[in-house]
Amino acid sequence: MKRLILFIFSVFILNFSFAQLSKDQFSKLELALGERSFFNGHLTGFMLYDLDSQMVLYEKNSQLRFIPASTTKLFTLFSSIAILGDSTQTARYVSSGDTLRIWGSGDPTWGYLDFENEALTKLILAHETVIFSDSNMDSPAFGYGWQWDDYYYDYSAERSPLPLRGNLLNVRKVNGRPQVFPARFQKDINITNRTIRELERDFHSNTFSYNPNNFRGREEYIPLIMSPELFVSLAAEETNRNWFYSPDSLPESHTLLRGEPLFPILKEMMLESDNFLAEQLMLMVSDRLFERLDTERAIEYMLKTYLFDLPDIPNWVDGSGLSRHNLFTPRSMIALFEKLYRMVPDEQLFEILPTGGVSGTLETSYQAQEPYIFAKTGTMSNNHSLVGLIKTKSGKTFAFAFMNTNYPYKASVVRREMEKVMVMIRDML
Incomplete structure (x- = not known):
């Protein structure tokens, strides 16, 4: 017992001294x-x-x-x-013939950066009609305490259950003017005399303004206001399928789709602080x-x-x-x-x-x-x-x-x- 006590004491002393600064x-x-x-x-x-x-x-x-x-x-x-393991939570769904009823699980990879969500794309393309519900989403689009004037910067994109292209509008400078994708928003761009240097979104709507005399085109992405109706419209264009919005509750009997490997997403988040x-x-x-x-x-x-x-x-x-x-x-x-x-x-x-x-x-x-x-x-x-x-x-x-x-x-x-x-x-x- 004495030898054991001496041994434990010596280990403690070694560790203690090892951890001390001179x-x-x-x-x-x-x-x-x-x-x-x-x-x-x-x-x-x-x-x-x-x-x-x-x-x-x-x-x-x-x-x-x-x-x-x-x-x-x-x-x-x-x-x-700790919770997700090695892959994403992509969606929960019920398949019936040519109709897919789907509830997003938060997976951010559909059309975002260089990620490919093949499992989600394959699931959607196997059906002619997709019925989307966001009834499982309790969190608001913006987080608690986010600064309101960050709303038109890409680092403050809205949260959503099934994001498409990061809920962002892509902006390019072509012949001194902004060209956007999805192209449907091109008609919503207006000219302003305000001394702004980038394309800016209106606070309350997906309408945009730029000043031709000052436009730099350095901001490549602008957050969109993603209503469920806009989402199903964009998803229909993306997949060439019929999409409808119906806020139905998630049934007990459904299937979980786990899609993308998790590690590349974690790596991108950490390295680029996404x-x-x-x-x-x-x-x-x-x-x-x-x-x-x-x-x-x-x-x-x-x-x-x-x-x-x-x-x-x-x-x-x-x-x-x-x-x-x-x-x-x-x-x-x-x-x-x-x-x-x-x-x-x-x-x-x-x-x-x-x-x-x-x-x-x-x-x-x-x-x-x-x-x-x-x-x-x-x-x-x-x-x-x-x-x-x-x-x-x-x-x-x-x-x-x-x-x-x-x-x-x-x-x-x-x-x-x-x-x-x-x-x-x-x-x-």
Whole structure:
């Protein structure tokens, strides 16, 4: 018994000392993040965590809540992997002869980006008539706390049960004028004298305006207002089938269609910080759990089950992080990330995380001959965060959460100062 106690004690001491910074290392971090540093000019939260010993190396304000912006997608990533497994929830349906009755399950891949939803297309084309219902959709088109003036930007597309082409209008500049697809909206474009530089949608309708003298054509996509009636009309054009809208309830006896592989969707969401994919993923999680599309309910379930043991209960309201009502602490971000680290194979995890100087939202920052930052970014006016992994010169990998809020300058200024801290950590550990 004495030998066992001595052994356990020695292991504890080894782990404890392994997870400690030297006095010099601690002083360097205190100087970089403390009262005399750049980060004392606004609120900053930071935690550095040893994944091997499962101990904290350093923290500052890790118990305070910050607006996470797109680092919220780490919670969506975890939920998707935990609940959806390896493929999407595409639709629930009842087939009777040449008629298909269909309820969307939130799958975002139909005609969006380079995704191909062959299973859905095959199902639809096997019927002459399609009756669409959205009665299973409980969440509104926009998330709680989304900013109203984002309505004409592609990163704020509407949520829906069965999206087509991302619920977006494609815009191209042809001979100095906007040309749009679907082409049916070309007639709804008007000329304006307002000093706008892009094609802009009216707040309440799918009508559009541009100024020929200022038109740049750099915004490639504009969100559409997707009523059920518009959806069935566009779906009929897309499939050459007869589509009708009837908000019938989902019957108990129906078939579930699981369509696309999940990993490519998760990878696109993480690398490009795709808000639309994130929101639709949470709808699919809800469909899998409850046969209803209710993001709020899905979030509540995840927090009460898989995430009940987070150090601080998050204020988590959407899948993308567009809402300013989201509030997470750095230490809860670390706890969540550790769950991902244990759940996802290393090869896949490093593939879906943006890599400094290499891929995704970190392609032009944290550049180095040997990549050392693998993390999800989150940026919103006056808020910038980075959560993920850092590989140090010694070959070790640590998790970190670096969150900033209430700064009065551009995010690029904060990012440069954060990079100095991360380079220092890379070199000294």
